[in-house]
Amino acid sequence: MNETSDFSAAGELVCPAGTPAALRTAVDAGADSVYCGFRNATNARNFPGLNFTAEELEASVAYAHARGARVLLALNTYPPAGKVGLWRDAADIGVRAGVDAFIVADMGVAHYIAETHPGARLHLSVQAAASSPEAIRYYCQHFGVRRVVLPRILTIPEIREIKREIPCEIETFVFGNHGLMVEGRCSLTNWLTGQSTNMDGVCSPASDVTYEREADGSMRSCLAGFTIDAFGPEENAGYPTICKGRYVAPHRPEGYYAFEEPVSLNLGRLLPELMAAGVHAFKIEGRQRSKSYVRSVVSNFRRAVDDIRAGAEPNLADLVALTEGQKETQGAFKSKKWR
């Protein structure tokens, strides 16, 4: 572990890295911290072609540290019984590589790291779904958790209230994919594909995706053969993420977004309010994204946070422009009407 890591500055930008190249890009673009995972089930973005080997992690940590950035290792899935060793090994490798913190969800994994590597810094993953002061305090009390990544279901006043009652830092998602289900409690992908989000780190996996074109030019986007959405000849067929599909219900025979429309989260406008509410770190989602995406999003958020820290008016329009042309949302953060 890098004991000298400084996590004290509020407004920390926590950026995604699906590959060593993306990590370097994020660091160069101004990330304070970069999060990543190994090429296996120990993290929640276990996608083909993504993630790090032990050697890559070690080199990446050196790259980040040389430039004053930190590396957070995501070990945020739930080991099924009999396979706990893979997660323990991953933690040990992370310690040897000198990562600055572990992002964990499973109590067994948290307990192992707290016992075996008492100097290690633990962050509670959003996958632990700790959405009340009591739940957060449980993890702080027993595993020494220093930061909680809050589920994307709380309004800013609710975050402010939570901050008053917990002894650790708060990290919130500010940009990227907007999951609808309580993280760490969703087995929809496993129901349709046989691969589990919690145990395998997989969500609506590309290997199960097909696009079926009909004679009239309409298109169905399918996961494991199930039609998750259907599109007219003029529409762009979206990716078949189960919780963003259109379904038919007795009162909605026309088909509707039963859970949520395919929108991305963009809290660019709310950064000052979030900082005032006591949010310590801002997380950008997207370990599956390209280097150019990472560069653009990270550098824009970097400028905004620096402006806010300097007491200047941030140019929030730039952040808003990042999702221009796409549907975006402020999710639960702005209003509880979202629920």
Place this chain on the structure above:
Amino acid sequence: MELTLGPIAYHWSAEKKRDFYARIADEVPVGTVYLGEVICSKRAPFFERELPEVIARLERAGKTVVLSSLAEVMLKREREATAGLASLERPEIEINNASGLFARRGRPHRIGPFLNAYNEATIAWLAGQGASHVCLPVEMPSEAIAAASKAAGALGIGVEVQVFGRAPLAVSARCYHARAHGRIKDNCQFVCEEDPDGMPLSTRDGGAILRVNGIQTQSESYVELLDELPALQRMGVSHARLMPQDVDMVAVAEVFAACLAGHLEAGQARDRLGGLCAGTGFSNGFYHGAAGYRRIERIGAAASS
């Protein structure tokens, strides 16, 4: 292996619940009954008045009664409900959220399926903090169930697996029942009461796949592990959970009891169950490490993932 009845996931009227538990008390061969609102805190007040009498009735009938806590805890009323439950000396409680563990402070309790006790390390940790019994997450495959049961057995705590009923697949902060009716959670008008077995969701080409139950998403088909009961027993699973569906649950429990007692072959039992649950498919994919919705016919044929 003992049969248990899990908590009612749906918003049944107080009268329907009262009648249901009267029959459970008098007629059903289960040893343990889990009570309480696990899904939506807005529903809880409707049955709170009735609870003491229902508990007394079930206990008079010789059942072990366990009160289950909410899966999602975020709002003030949810935090208070969880703390209130955790302060009870009896009956036993089943905790579904870490906020309940915090409030329980190491006193004895059971662990519910929403707490994510997936492995031996977590089970050992929880047992050290007062857990006497663990209900495993519904998506665990047989090898993991076996390893978890072995660990639980060594710790001397009970281990439970859902063997009947819709699979709980996801929870959310948003109410999808309200959404389907153009409302939000705060003005839902309890529209979920219209769907005592969940609101069906079909794909746009007509395949029924999911059910909405307020903030919860469930499977369309029922999990059914009749064939797998002997294997579960051999693994050391101590309790088999039947989730209440809007079917004749007395008869469902009788089928499982007869099967466990060896009075009924699994095949016959499934035929009988099929008659009781007409129109609903059965699934056992999760157990076999396959897509959950699948129905795998023979044990061993696809036992590994």
